[in-house]
Amino acid sequence: MSPETAIVAALAWPLAGALAISLTGRVSANAREAATLITAAGLIWIVWGLVPELLAGGRPAVALAEPIPGISIAFRIEPLGMLFAALASGLWLINSIYSIGYMRGNKEANQTRFYTCFAIALAATIGIAFAGNLLTLFLFYEVLTLSTYPLVAHKGDGATVRSARVYLGLLLATSIGLLLPGIVWVYTAAGTGDFTPGGILAGHIASPELGLLLALFVFGVGKAAVMPVHRWLPAAMVAPTPVSALLHAVAVVKAGVFTITKVIVYIFGVDHLFSEPGSGWLLYAAAFTIVAASIVALRQTNLKRLLAYSTVAQLSYVIMAAAILKPLAEIGAAIHMVAHAFGKITLFFAAGAIYVASKKTELGQLRGIGRRMPWTMAAFTIGALSMIGVPPTGGFVSKWFILAGAFEADNFIAIFTIIASTALNAAYFLPILYMAWFEAPAKDDKPHGEAPPAAVAALTITAMLTLAFFLLNGPVIRLEQQLISGIAG
């Protein structure tokens, strides 16, 4: 399969899968779930097959149509997008295994709609990752928002629908009200919106307008959850846990920070942004979000909401890393997307497993749960350590790169933020671990065992990945080192 065909296939395959899922869903649940797994495995085969091409320096591109003269729906793979696509497709398979365990264990309704929308969301994620220009990216960004709405609103009761409304309203309002004007501005100023190594805005837009344009992008991409447009993320926690896990730890939120990183590297141009004074505020905004969200997380009593605010903070790590505007930090941003994805999906899987096995959702109920669910809580521990950034977990690697970049830029705000947030992360995760492992269960606690095997298997795999990423991160770093040549232009 030529790389160009592979791009089209990577988009079409999950959509075909969605159709297959919705059709087989009427026949039998087994056939439907088999279709999901086959689609996920096939997507991995297609997407990961593109990696060697990228490592060899290839940048496959394909243009599908030209809806507006001069602006086409086009795709072009570069290292950042490749990483994102590989990550999302890989974790989708694991997540599908977990979903089957979770959804069956919970006897959820409307499972066909669930798997169908999931497949469409993955197609949209691939579209975002491979997008060759701003319009294409925007197109799939909106498709992702719309296709995940039914997932968030899955339960369908009043409270869920209200939260889903916040989710949809905030994401659509920011994207139409801020992101789209930003994109139009880029097209009118630079005459193009193609992602170009070195950026396209140098010589077209300078400070102070540059700072404003950056703000349109940063706050327009609501999925990146930079405060104050983060409110949708805790709201979306009403979704079933597999949705929170894949979409709100991996696909949706990473689509947000990926978009911002990509725009900074390929539209603004790192050097252009670094030389302009109007862009400095982004670092402060990200740093503020990291600290503020960690403090809010400290005060949560619901496990999923705590994880949600932890996600808000971790996302801004990526944005802060990108905003340091040094090559090492850009690599750190890319790697943190991966490391955080492994860690956070493990945490969400564990939270979901606890819910399926025991219906527990609050932190106070977790006393002594480590003895009843040893596998789940072991994985949870690994995930939590990765969030804090303790070796030997993946979180340590990315923090290392971000810190290295921050030192290169002599950026002490970034350094202090990282130190402060590490302390805060420890402050809200370690008590949970202590409670789970070393305290005795409450007296009135009903006995329960582990979660369904499919769920346990999935979270064990992601926990292993979190550990493995500490050592076996070579290919990822090699891929992303190509970003440096991209930054140089």
Next chain:
Amino acid sequence: MDNLLAQLPALQVVVPFLTVPLVMLLKPRGFAWLAATATSVVCFAIAIAMTSAILQGAPLTYAMGGWPAPFGIALAVDAFSALLLLVITGASTLTLIGARASIDSQITDARQPLFYAAWLLALTGLSGIVVTADAFNIFVFMEISSLASYVLISGGPDRRALPSVFKYLVMGTIGATFYLIGVGLVYMMTGTLNLADMEARVHEVGDQSPILVAAGFITVGLALKAAVFPLHAWLPNAYTFAPHAVTAFLAACATKVALYVLIRFDFLVFQPNLVGHDTQFAYFLMPLAVLAIVVASAVALFERNLKRLLAYSSVAQIGYIMLGASLVNDAGLTASVVHIFNHALAKGALFLTVMALAMRFGDVSLDQLAGAARRAPWTMAAFVVAALSLIGVPGTAGFISKWYLVMAALDEGWLAIPLIATIAAGSLLAVAYVWRIIECTYFAPADGTEPTGHVPPLVTGVVLIAATANVYFGIFTALPTTLAAEAALALQEALP
């Protein structure tokens, strides 16, 4: 072949018109429908043939009765009219194909031949307005289409249609009469009724004030017909209580045709010849367009009847079309013409799904449609796609016109900011009112009773085709944008 091609502008009007008496006589069940549908298909084919001829070369003209313009009545088809013809005949054909079952349930058998005859008369009138190049002829065709529409709308079982149509009749007649006064004034000063000839002669007129008065009468009269805010009072009730098939047909094209005449008349005859008319035109219509977008969308937010909600959304969308035209520049006109096409796609598809839903559930109030998606998954999927196009989500046709509109607004300096804010606000309001429907149909629990209605597969097929068209023209946009760009160019050629 070339000979036939030259006759097509006349055939576009003559074919449906001559079938009218035939359809009236076809009493046996189903035959009237078959004849009307076949006629409509032929008209659609004629429109496609003319469009492809225009895309290749020169506009088509036809001198009625062999009398050359300006003495006889000339027919002229250019890119703008071809686009409108595609919309009119396409909407009629698609609706007729899918509408038989719905019409059977709403119109008694005895009246059906008359109903289809009125449908073809409406088709004749609407096509006639678009192909003719004669100002008075436009009036005649406008009244043919309007009278036929009154009959169609009042044909349904809902008695509230009657006072609604009466209101429409009064307001429509006032609009047409205003137009007639305007044409009379221009004729008085120039001695011609041919649009192209008027353009040449108006600036020879010494005293321009009657022309200015004529411009006022014509603009207001056509704005009434086109339901430009705040002259839209007739539209919501007429669309709500009309038979569902009629709503689908008229919502797709009736107001658009009045807008076509408004734009064409103003840009061909008045803009090049009246000093300062471009600013008058813009200052008059732009605030109305902005108000239409915001106010009508806000009203739609609180409607509980699906048809009325969509009708108010139409008023808002007409605002977008007027907004583009009121910018009086190339990009704005292109946006306006593209939106005529794209909005017809979206609203036609939406009202077709409403028709299908009404057949299944009996009523289209939101309360009745709670949980409808589980029972009519394909229809609701089509509804969602068309609604996304209405909002202007990328990947759908609606996005293309909004993009052009934003680009056009950007040429306007400081005005760009409020205009773009309006467009964004309108889109967000559209998100809100569409999402109320989606929440209700997808996530609200259905009441226990199983609806009794049945939707034939043909209807579902038509609905899905209409929805697919919204996606297709959101990605492969060459046809509407080329025609629109040519139309905008032609409209501006006369401008100084």
Next chain:
Amino acid sequence: MLELLGYYNYWVFAVLLMVGLYAVITRGNLIKKLLGLSIFQSAVFLMYITMDKVAGGTAPILQPDLPDQIYSNPLPQVLILTAIVVGVSTTALGLALVVRIRETYGTVEEAEIYEQDARG
């Protein structure tokens, strides 16, 4: 002043137009509304007929033996013939609607119709 009065045809046109429009807007009775609409349309007919008059002109029937004959402009007359047909059709349709409304609602007063619909 006299010059303005000289255009009395146009004054009549304007007054009739306003009388018709006033009736349409203010009357609640549907039949009276239609009467107003007819007056409104007739005013426009008058405008067209007025403008076709050429000073000293006669009926536009070609007289080959009188080459210097001045004719009135025939075109507006033809136009207005068509417009009268349109007007009559509109009035007929409007009256037919009123008959149907009377049958279903039992009244031709606008306020009473809306009151009935509001009650459901």
